[in-house]
Amino acid sequence: MPKRPTIADVAQACGLSRATVARALSGKGYVENEKRLLIQKTARKIGYRTSALARALRTQRSASVGVLIADITNPIFPQIVKGIDDVLSAKGHTILLCNTDESPQKQIALASSLIDRHVDGLILVSQSLETPAIRDLLAGGPPCVFVNRRPFETADYVGPDNIQAIDLLVDHLAGIGHTKIGYITGTESSSTSRERLSQFSVALQRHGLAVRPEWVFPGDYTIECGREAVRKMSRLSDRPTAIMAANDFSALGMIEEAQSRGLSVPRDLSVTGFDDVLSFSDQLPRSLSMQGLTTISQPKREIGMAAAAMLLERLAGGRETTLQSVILPVNIKVRDTTAPPPMGQEKPHRTRRKRAAR
Amino acid sequence: MPKRPTIADVAQACGLSRATVARALSGKGYVENEKRLLIQKTARKIGYRTSALARALRTQRSASVGVLIADITNPIFPQIVKGIDDVLSAKGHTILLCNTDESPQKQIALASSLIDRHVDGLILVSQSLETPAIRDLLAGGPPCVFVNRRPFETADYVGPDNIQAIDLLVDHLAGIGHTKIGYITGTESSSTSRERLSQFSVALQRHGLAVRPEWVFPGDYTIECGREAVRKMSRLSDRPTAIMAANDFSALGMIEEAQSRGLSVPRDLSVTGFDDVLSFSDQLPRSLSMQGLTTISQPKREIGMAAAAMLLERLAGGRETTLQSVILPVNIKVRDTTAPPPMGQEKPHRTRRKRAAR
DNA sequence: CTGTTAGCGCATTCAA
DNA sequence: TTGAATGCGCTAACAG
Numbered sequence: 001m002p003k004r005p006t007i008a009d010v011a012q013a014c015g016l017s018r019a020t021v022a023r024a025l026s027g028k029g030y031v032e033n034e035k036r037l038l039i040q041k042t043a044r045k046i047g048y049r050t051s052a053l054a055r056a057l058r059t060q061r062s063a064s065v066g067v068l069i070a071d072i073t074n075p076i077f078p079q080i081v082k083g084i085d086d087v088l089s090a091k092g093h094t095i096l097l098c099n100t101d102e103s104p105q106k107q108i109a110l111a112s113s114l115i116d117r118h119v120d121g122l123i124l125v126s127q128s129l130e131t132p133a134i135r136d137l138l139a140g141g142p143p144c145v146f147v148n149r150r151p152f153e154t155a156d157y158v159g160p161d162n163i164q165a166i167d168l169l170v171d172h173l174a175g176i177g178h179t180k181i182g183y184i185t186g187t188e189s190s191s192t193s194r195e196r197l198s199q200f201s202v203a204l205q206r207h208g209l210a211v212r213p214e215w216v217f218p219g220d221y222t223i224e225c226g227r228e229a230v231r232k233m234s235r236l237s238d239r240p241t242a243i244m245a246a247n248d249f250s251a252l253g254m255i256e257e258a259q260s261r262g263l264s265v266p267r268d269l270s271v272t273g274f275d276d277v278l279s280f281s282d283q284l285p286r287s288l289s290m291q292g293l294t295t296i297s298q299p300k301r302e303i304g305m306a307a308a309a310m311l312l313e314r315l316a317g318g319r320e321t322t323l324q325s326v327i328l329p330v331n332i333k334v335r336d337t338t339a340p341p342p343m344g345q346e347k348p349h350r351t352r353r354k355r356a357a358r
Numbered sequence: 359m360p361k362r363p364t365i366a367d368v369a370q371a372c373g374l375s376r377a378t379v380a381r382a383l384s385g386k387g388y389v390e391n392e393k394r395l396l397i398q399k400t401a402r403k404i405g406y407r408t409s410a411l412a413r414a415l416r417t418q419r420s421a422s423v424g425v426l427i428a429d430i431t432n433p434i435f436p437q438i439v440k441g442i443d444d445v446l447s448a449k450g451h452t453i454l455l456c457n458t459d460e461s462p463q464k465q466i467a468l469a470s471s472l473i474d475r476h477v478d479g480l481i482l483v484s485q486s487l488e489t490p491a492i493r494d495l496l497a498g499g500p501p502c503v504f505v506n507r508r509p510f511e512t513a514d515y516v517g518p519d520n521i522q523a524i525d526l527l528v529d530h531l532a533g534i535g536h537t538k539i540g541y542i543t544g545t546e547s548s549s550t551s552r553e554r555l556s557q558f559s560v561a562l563q564r565h566g567l568a569v570r571p572e573w574v575f576p577g578d579y580t581i582e583c584g585r586e587a588v589r590k591m592s593r594l595s596d597r598p599t600a601i602m603a604a605n606d607f608s609a610l611g612m613i614e615e616a617q618s619r620g621l622s623v624p625r626d627l628s629v630t631g632f633d634d635v636l637s638f639s640d641q642l643p644r645s646l647s648m649q650g651l652t653t654i655s656q657p658k659r660e661i662g663m664a665a666a667a668m669l670l671e672r673l674a675g676g677r678e679t680t681l682q683s684v685i686l687p688v689n690i691k692v693r694d695t696t697a698p699p700p701m702g703q704e705k706p707h708r709t710r711r712k713r714a715a716r
Numbered sequence: 717c718t719g720t721t722a723g724c725g726c727a728t729t730c731a732a
Numbered sequence: 733t734t735g736a737a738t739g740c741g742c743t744a745a746c747a748g
Contacts, residue, residue, distance in 0.1 A: 054725035097455035412741035
């Protein structure tokens, strides 16, 4: 393994001092033009590559940022990462991407590792931060921006507008006549999940409806929890005519279980999702994609870009900059899994008022 | 921004020398047990974190490996990355993941950046390496393992068994009676794509069939190229009864365009894909997922794990270890898009011989 | 067992 | 404009 050339090697090859070479290569400081050219040429010739390690050690800046994601396998995350990547690489930062697998242990191990590597900043996507250990760690670490889940109020944050999202869904369902609306939650620990649930209640009230606790099914973003919810529901004597799921996977599970029990979606039961995970299907005709799921589509790439931009700002401005919070608007995709409730059971009625655009 | 504590700080707080502290913290070398405990405690107290930067600079090992992927947005890659991550993080390596977006410029920029950061190794997933620049760069860089595409023979490589895959597909189609089989290629520059195409020809011959150049449609892994292929095909007087696509997206494009022209898939035209991108749909009943695509499923996670394991071996053994190549077996998923050819046009016939399992 | 010393490769001050 | 000298934080001899 041939040792890689250093500044000293270039300097020697040129008969100049290391300092001069360093200046020539970094572009900072005065160097006679002719020598600069010579230096650059020989550097290239002998295959010199500047060591980001040594530079970072010296300058205390690594030009890298760490990104923690909860599950690389979930289709919404790559899109967010792409957004982050697009703005960060444009500014010369390298992103170190790590997958925490929703595990607090991995979370702390990876965050430590990134901090040890002197990342200039951290972007935490959908991290729950349940343990105090991780919070202490972050407190002593570089600036960090939270995406999708906000562990505490005083933190830079970017996320979709959950309030608006729930409103859109409830308005849609109530608008086509549903009065008996259920809900499947996400995991307890997710701030996002709590926020959505609480807005669910608010939105229902706006339509003169109340939350029925037995129609709120605990979930965890999996297909299985959707199935389970339908099983539970079918044991009830008074059943909802529509159920909103915390994400698309739960919604798919519901649809499956409902169908296997002879319930037709949306005729007997309307179902909504969240995330629009199968969004590539927009490129295909309806006939080809699976039954179109009525769902909320979040601006994934924009969320990533906003988070990256926020971090850059913080990196430039230091700790003093005031805390920020960017909430991005979402869209509802009304497709095939929602319809008016079964006749004779509910009468369609008009929405009391159209909610103002936000 | 409070400067982060260094070994010197811990040493001072303990009234010991830096060397002793270093030994205590790294666990190497002799340190009196009592002092070791004291050191560890104070280190924790003042929030000391060892600088991976300085250590890497000193030891010339960064305990990190760079992973380049072609498109983080394509569902097959996250799975591969997960496999890589699983074995690498278990060994204490951090993975630096970068997205080249299929762009040669990004590819070279990112590879440079990773090498500059002294990654111990590189895993290149589906990278084309068209430019000599990148090949020179890699030649001077750390050990690297190629996944899915192999730029040259003398390289560590992990990938799916393309030969077997094509055989499975052709055997399946020929087995149900097709004699007129077409093909949509992937991008020219991909070794994988070339390998598959060449095996396509071999497999056809084995069934006594010949490749018809006008039935080989150039493609680029997109939905659109699938549509285009069907358009071209429909201008032909003598048409294939089955077309194999280089990946699932092209296959979807074909199905769409075929249907919009009033052709029924699979009654009038059989279609196969490659990758099994919608594999999560296996968890759902057929009725819910989109029309089940007959396709090849590769062991994505295993591919990632094998690549990581190979790199680790190379890191341990040095350059001397003999070059390796791991080819992993694939599966065919026969679903709803393939059926015997239209009657009267082709007669079902028996496969000449069953190909031995590989 | 512990401390002293000397770099890893680079950026940066200060003199020349 | 250039060169000599210093140190970022750590590890690895080596000497005590």
